[in-house]
Amino acid sequence: MSFNIENYFSDLSTGNTILYYKGNVDSDVINHVLDTVEDKMVEVKEQSKLRKKVYNVLVESLQNLYHHVDRVPDDFEDQTSVKFGLLVVKKVNDGYRIITGNFVHVENIERLEEKIKRINRSSHEEIKELYKFILNHQRISAKGGGGLGLVDIARKTGNKLEYTFKTYNSHYSFFYLDILVNE
Amino acid sequence: MEPIIIEGTPKTPTVKFDSTEGVFEIKGRSIPENSVEFYKPLVDWLDTYKESPLTKTVVNIRLEYFNTSSSKCILDVFKKLEAIHKAKNEVEVNWYYEEDDEDMLEAGEDYESIIRVPFKMIEIVE
Numbered sequence: 001m002s003f004n005i006e007n008y009f010s011d012l013s014t015g016n017t018i019l020y021y022k023g024n025v026d027s028d029v030i031n032h033v034l035d036t037v038e039d040k041m042v043e044v045k046e047q048s049k050l051r052k053k054v055y056n057v058l059v060e061s062l063q064n065l066y067h068h069v070d071r072v073p074d075d076f077e078d079q080t081s082v083k084f085g086l087l088v089v090k091k092v093n094d095g096y097r098i099i100t101g102n103f104v105h106v107e108n109i110e111r112l113e114e115k116i117k118r119i120n121r122s123s124h125e126e127i128k129e130l131y132k133f134i135l136n137h138q139r140i141s142a143k144g145g146g147g148l149g150l151v152d153i154a155r156k157t158g159n160k161l162e163y164t165f166k167t168y169n170s171h172y173s174f175f176y177l178d179i180l181v182n183e
Numbered sequence: 184m185e186p187i188i189i190e191g192t193p194k195t196p197t198v199k200f201d202s203t204e205g206v207f208e209i210k211g212r213s214i215p216e217n218s219v220e221f222y223k224p225l226v227d228w229l230d231t232y233k234e235s236p237l238t239k240t241v242v243n244i245r246l247e248y249f250n251t252s253s254s255k256c257i258l259d260v261f262k263k264l265e266a267i268h269k270a271k272n273e274v275e276v277n278w279y280y281e282e283d284d285e286d287m288l289e290a291g292e293d294y295e296s297i298i299r300v301p302f303k304m305i306e307i308v309e
Contacts, residue, residue, distance in 0.1 A: 083262035
């Protein structure tokens with residue numbers, strides 16, 4: 001089969017990769033990733049404002065994977081990861097790029113895409129209001145997510161959420177989310 | 184009632200709720216995957232406290248990071264404080280943020296606009 005989740009990244013080879021992870025996204029992995037990236041940012045004396053934004057976005061991206069990923073397709077190479085996700089953190093000119101990837105079942109694609117489109121066509125003020133509305137009106141889901149992750153990412157970065165769905169088979173697509181956090 | 188004293192971890196904050204002191208504190212990082220598990224005891228404690236609160240309750244929130252899942256739980260904490268305030272007791276929230284952290288200031292302002300309790304925004308200058 002020609003599908004390769006890494007192909008996407010060779011198209012995106014600008015900037016230095018400071019972290020690459022592929023596999024099960026559990027609590028320990030999240031801790032490890034957060035520590036590693038935070039240490040690297042401190043090491044290069046990144047401004048605390050940017051450092052905090054990157055850290056926040058990283059927490060939300062990882063916990064989005066943790067709470068929301070669909071299980072992997074039956075014929076996928078890695079069957080042991082219950083919550084399979086991909087994460088790449090790159091240093092770019094004026095900030096960092098956080099790219100995540102995960103399988104999405106076809107029946108969940110439309111809802112996810114609608115959510116992103118709604119965020120992307122909103123102004124900063126509208127995103128702020130949306131955040132407050134969800135905060136005040138929506139309960140924490142059974143999966144443990146608050147439904148605020150993507151809204152928070154868009155609010156904190158001030159950038160559009162770039163994304164693609166690559167078809168894996170008739171039941172699954174692989175979803176890439178590409179977030180720029182800059183100064 | 185028994186105070187709640189919780190030591191902070193890299194993912195959960197330090198908490199001091201002591202009904203004999205009237206100054207409560209949540210401080211540090213709040214980024215657990217399961218925030219409900221962490222915050223439920225605090226919300227329950229406040230539920231009991233609100234039956235016979237001190238005439239003045241001050242709550243200091245001094246968070247470096249919090250995730251969106253904690254943000255809902257923090258709102259639940261504030262809703263309990265709002266109930267105490269509504270029952271004609273003095274309640275004050277001090278929301279601390281570091282000087283360059285506009286996101287944390289905005290987060291405090293979000294709560295201030297939702298919850299009917301006096302908030303003070305306090306900038307921490309290093």
